[in-house]
Amino acid sequence: MAGERILVVDDRNENIDFIVEYVLKPNGYRALTARDGEEGLHKALTENPDLILLDMQMPRMTGIEVLESLKEHGKNIPVILMTFHGSEELAVRVFRLGVKNYIIKPFEIEEMLEAIEQALAEARLREERDRLTERLILVNRQLEQRVKELNTLYGIGRSVTSLLDVDRLLNRVVEAAVYITGAEEGWLLLVDEATDELHMRAALGVDEKSARSFRLKVQDSLAGSVVKTGEPVLIGGGKHKIKTAYLVKALLMVPLKVGERTIGVLSVTQRVSDEVFTNNELYLLSALADYAAIAIENARLFQETENEHRRLQAILSRTADAVIVTDEENRIILLNQAAKSAFCPDSEVTAGQPLVEVVHNQDLIDLFTQATGDSPPVRAEIPLDGDRTLYATLSPINGVGCVAVMQDITHLKRLDQMKSEFVSTVSHDLRSPLTTIKGFVDLMGVVGPLNEQQQDFVNRIQKGVTTITELINDLLDIGRIEAEVNLNMEVCAIDEIINQSVDELRDQAESKQQTLVVTLPPYLPPVWGNPLRLRQVVDNLVNNAIKYTPQGGKITVWVEEYDSQIALNVSDTGIGIPHTDQPYIFDKFYRVQSEETEDIAGTGLGLAIVKSIVEKHNGRVWVESEPGKGSTFTVLLPIYQDKTSRRPF
Ligand code: ADP
Numbered sequence: 311m312a313g314e315r316i317l318v319v320d321d322r323n324e325n326i327d328f329i330v331e332y333v334l335k336p337n338g339y340r341a342l343t344a345r346d347g348e349e350g351l352h353k354a355l356t357e358n359p360d361l362i363l364l365d366m367q368m369p370r371m372t373g374i375e376v377l378e379s380l381k382e383h384g385k386n387i388p389v390i391l392m393t394f395h396g397s398e399e400l401a402v403r404v405f406r407l408g409v410k411n412y413i414i415k416p417f418e419i420e421e422m423l424e425a426i427e428q429a430l431a432e433a434r435l436r437e438e439r440d441r442l443t444e445r446l447i448l449v450n451r452q453l454e455q456r457v458k459e460l461n462t463l464y465g466i467g468r469s470v471t472s473l474l475d476v477d478r479l480l481n482r483v484v485e486a487a488v489y490i491t492g493a494e495e496g497w498l499l500l501v502d503e504a505t506d507e508l509h510m511r512a513a514l515g516v517d518e519k520s521a522r523s524f525r526l527k528v529q530d531s532l533a534g535s536v537v538k539t540g541e542p543v544l545i546g547g548g549k550h551k552i553k554t555a556y557l558v559k560a561l562l563m564v565p566l567k568v569g570e571r572t573i574g575v576l577s578v579t580q581r582v583s584d585e586v587f588t589n590n591e592l593y594l595l596s597a598l599a600d601y602a603a604i605a606i607e608n609a610r611l612f613q614e615t616e617n618e619h620r621r622l623q624a625i626l627s628r629t630a631d632a633v634i635v636t637d638e639e640n641r642i643i644l645l646n647q648a649a650k651s652a653f654c655p656d657s658e659v660t661a662g663q664p665l666v667e668v669v670h671n672q673d674l675i676d677l678f679t680q681a682t683g684d685s686p687p688v689r690a691e692i693p694l695d696g697d698r699t700l701y702a703t704l705s706p707i708n709g710v711g712c713v714a715v716m717q718d719i720t721h722l723k724r725l726d727q728m729k730s731e732f733v734s735t736v737s738h739d740l741r742s743p744l745t746t747i748k749g750f751v752d753l754m755g756v757v758g759p760l761n762e763q764q765q766d767f768v769n770r771i772q773k774g775v776t777t778i779t780e781l782i783n784d785l786l787d788i789g790r791i792e793a794e795v796n797l798n799m800e801v802c803a804i805d806e807i808i809n810q811s812v813d814e815l816r817d818q819a820e821s822k823q824q825t826l827v828v829t830l831p832p833y834l835p836p837v838w839g840n841p842l843r844l845r846q847v848v849d850n851l852v853n854n855a856i857k858y859t860p861q862g863g864k865i866t867v868w869v870e871e872y873d874s875q876i877a878l879n880v881s882d883t884g885i886g887i888p889h890t891d892q893p894y895i896f897d898k899f900y901r902v903q904s905e906e907t908e909d910i911a912g913t914g915l916g917l918a919i920v921k922s923i924v925e926k927h928n929g930r931v932w933v934e935s936e937p938g939k940g941s942t943f944t945v946l947l948p949i950y951q952d953k954t955s956r957r958p959f
Pocket of ligand 1: 854855859882884886887895902903911912916941
């Protein structure tokens, strides 16, 4: 790049002319000239040339003296020294004074041009380097500033997000907003969705009274527009009205956003100062608002949870049911008043105490040992001293521990006993006359020959008596099952139960030329249940399969084993159940009304009994059926878990 200014200092005019005319001008350099050292120094200091071509020998002031003086003045202009042969030893001295090159007179144009180019290239490079260095320093300074701002913001963010008291939190946010923007005042408005207004919830620099009464309509206010658009507003210069008689000179408002929802506005203002807010302050305030919105939402959720927690505590402590909550190590988390008076009326209970140290009731402790991480709830009667009985339902809660809710069933037990006595009396009283009727009807044919019509009547009476007897038996049964709180459970081999039931019903199937197949795996784990009731489940399902399958059909009973459950399936190729009836067949007295079923006798209680028994065993029962093709009933029962393999106390 030519165009640089080059100062030629020489006491001989012909030298100067030669350089200017033949070297500098033709190559596009601009020439400055000086005819002795003093003038040269003066021009160098005042004109600041890009390069100096300096003669060594000059009157008044030599080239060396010019160099020394330039150095003293701190000038760092590149210099090419022009010297005669024989003065090379001087070169060493002058290089120390910062000379870039020296050239021996007389010189060729090319030689001089090359020296100039080289010196200027170096100077250009140096200049470029200095410019880059300056820029780097500037960028570094900006970065440092940004890091400082971010650190401040981070510190504020941390202190803000750690606050759970909403009012303190809001005040801290406003203080931080004023601090990072250098504003005179700041305020925070939250949206009240019920009134569609913005309420001032915290302020700094605004007097208490105005702050408390400060309200804006979302509809027609500047802050409202921030809420509606979710975009910040930056205004500076001139006076701006926020509200009647509330004028500001500069203002910055940013939305407080939770997801897509704007919950409020954070604002800073200058009312006296003429300083306006910058985009950087907008950026900082927006970042603070993001922190603040999350913190406000967190604090709100925390307060809601706290309130909920307090409400729950109040309910639990006042409820008549005894409640004990333990952690996964069976240490007390909560033990309400009812539980305290039932199990430890005289001791002081504190959270964290092991359950065994607090409660000395072995039945309850055993129940806690049965409940593991994801097992279904376990239930048991817990006898207390003084003839009282609690009915406990203990549910394991993943990640928490166990919660036991215990109802006082003392009066229910008494009622149950009265009911059992009543049921046995009634069943006896109802059955006795029926037995008598049946006996005499059976004798009718024996005491004398019956004509066809009489035989028909007798058959009808016999059928009616059988139906009533079945109905009474089923009714008594379901009543008993429903009333039974405790089923007298034991370890049951389900395969044995199935085989016994099928053996007994095989004749019935054969009388209809049906095939009855049982497929059991070689080993089936036991279930925890009442064998008589489980037998009743199998009996009812197989009996129904035979009943609702026409002559020559096939009934299959098979069992599958899953992780902690077994599935007992009874499948038939019978008439099937219409889809619209399927949801109701487990209800009491529900029978499918169709041509195919009208001649099949039944009480409509068999499946209700099955469902009741299965649920008492913490199991499930359902049907899959296709009308005309057949039905499959499945009963799911939990496998017995060896208590010794459960978590110990
Ligand atoms: P019921 O004494 O009438 O057999 P259940 O409670 O045992 O009473 O069954 C209710 C109804 O479900 C029956 O009336 C019948 O319509 C239908 N049902 C039960 N089992 C079967 C089956 N295996 N195939 C077809 N329908 C069935």
